[in-house]
Amino acid sequence: MRNFNIVIIGCGNVGGGTAKIIYDTSVELAKRAGNRQLKIERIITRHPQAAAKKYGLPIDLFCADADVLSNEDCEKYIQQSLQNPTVELIIETVGGSSVYIHDLHKRILKNGKHLVTANKAILAKHGYDIFEYAKNEQKAVGYEASVCGAIPLIKVVQDSFTGDIINTVSGIVNGTSNFVLSRMSNQGESFEEALQLAQRLGYAELNPELDINGMDAANKLKILVQLIYGIEARTQNFAVKGITTVWKEDFMVAKSIRSTVKQIAFATKQGNEVFAYVRPAIVPDSDFLHNISGATNAIKLNALYSGEHIFVGQGAGALETGSAVVSDVVFIAKHGFMKDFLAPVSPVQYKMANFSDYLSSYLLIIKTTDQPGVIGTVGTALGDTDINIENIAQSIISGPDWFLPVEVSKCSENKLQKAISLIRERKPLLIKDYKFLPIIG
Template structure:
């Protein structure tokens, strides 16, 4: 930087990149007052110089050559909002190698290669911030790094994928089935043509890697997250959940206790009294439980041009303040704790089970015996006739049970002659069930 202006190289000029330029231009006066320096976008990396854009910028700002940013001696900070793993990773590592600070919104990259990038940043005494990579407009990473620094976080639960939350909200509020809700989400631009990454929970799993790494100070890996998506969730499941006082949510969960940690993403019944249950539509929310602080929750937009860009520019402001104080690269949090993953017999949760059984005497005894043998006790049981003749539907909510025990009981029940089908099995969070007739 010269004495008065920090120069930024922007890599990617899509939705978020456009928002970043808009905010830097529109809030220049405030930014100067806050940092004492003006901030200027010096170059923007694009794929096509001649593309029509919603925001006009002088044509000499644009370049298709990444090296004009990465090796420019004028540029102090690189903002990476192009997405994808390659070449974003190489660009960021090069930028750091050149002593440039980095702000990125790239969750895929940070989930897969965060450790490598952060360690390079440390080596070069450069900042890397990535608040926008999880839950766009919600300052959750900062909260985990700074505000809960004196606490021990025991649990993080997040609704961190707007697409699936939109679909599940739609199914819950309108009784739509999964395909209808998905199609509507696609028509509104909330879901992509190939929705796999969202609906199968992969997007949420990447965010959980970032959240659990920061929250627990451990180097979490993507393949250590158990992932189950929402494509098998039926409107019947949701209707039963509602009757029992629960909302179905795709929940990212990270939990630690003396037995180790577990991180998962799966459709979960959340009791309506829990603050996460009233997070609807494309909104995101992250619930954090700390030993000392107790329950907290952070709610806001999970995506969108301006919310995400706001987080990027807030990170940029932190970089600029650090530049002024000559303290860049000091705030990089390290994973100093030993990572011990819980075995299934240490993973405890309440579960919702729904199954179709023969409607004959003694059936329930066999079911409850299979569960009792695994030390699983029952909190709520509902049995009702099933449209098919001589069949009944049983819905059970268990007390807390080990996952290994549940799996054993499930495989035993699957083999019973009287069980026609185990329709569904979901984790349950929050208060007790009631049967709302």
């Protein structure tokens, strides 16, 4: 049986989980990889001993039996691996979207090695280039683990939805923000309390900025939109709102209409236009996303012929994400580079459109005070803007503030914005603050 030699660069959570699975299941993997023995030639990381201990790996799998390596040392080991002709595939699990990582990807491919990565940040920035680059070098790029961890979305879109046309993608793709919102909703915790708990439980990074500002979810959505609609990720401009924009009163308002607030990634096509967002949205309790809590990820795909599909699984975790990385390695060991492996699945030239023009149902929440004529003024202004009201529920009273929830039928955010202007024109003191939350369903 021939070996299939692998180098792993970066041994944090994902790299460690990946190495552990390859090391522990080599017999299974060899069989699945078309009788290639997957062999970790070397793991390159700055802290070999700590990583070996943490993931239960023999130290001789690592580039050196050392406590700490300098960047120069690591670079030297990387250089050796790139020049080692027996290495067929390199896994990059360093993370980050620096120029260094982008260059590293190119160096890996240029030196004739296949590339597997879980790095969504860099793929959202340079994925399109890297895929083109790989095509020219006749090498494969595996990136299953970059979107929703263990959920096999990339391969499913690439090879299972080829007999269909995906109209809409929506879901919960960031476990940290979902955990925080779940705690705020179910336990009534404040944003800060929930985030601190997420950090204590290891769900959130010590610097959870990309999770809470929505960029992590946006990176995943960009990769999916690129794959499904062929629009280069870097050029995708869509609105991204983080969970810091969620008021605690939003949950009370949402509950009053049998719903909750979730951080949702959404993309849909109409004609050749794609509308997308990442932002907090209203999820009715009849929707399956309502019950997705904690770090679990869930994606709904609506397709022209086969209708609705739901995929639920673990979006993070060392072994969970590692299993997706390993599935890429097995696939490449078995198939090598395959023409059009990376091609977007649609021949239509799609382009991004502005979600503000998209017709969605919304929950409009107006923060106001106890004063007469609020509902009349709001109702009239919406009517004057040709917006149909589905339901105006009772205001939620929170301290001196009243939060008026208004459900409106499908309309554009631009139109809602006009209605807000009209209200402000007519009653300058009525609106203290406001927000529009799209309603999922």
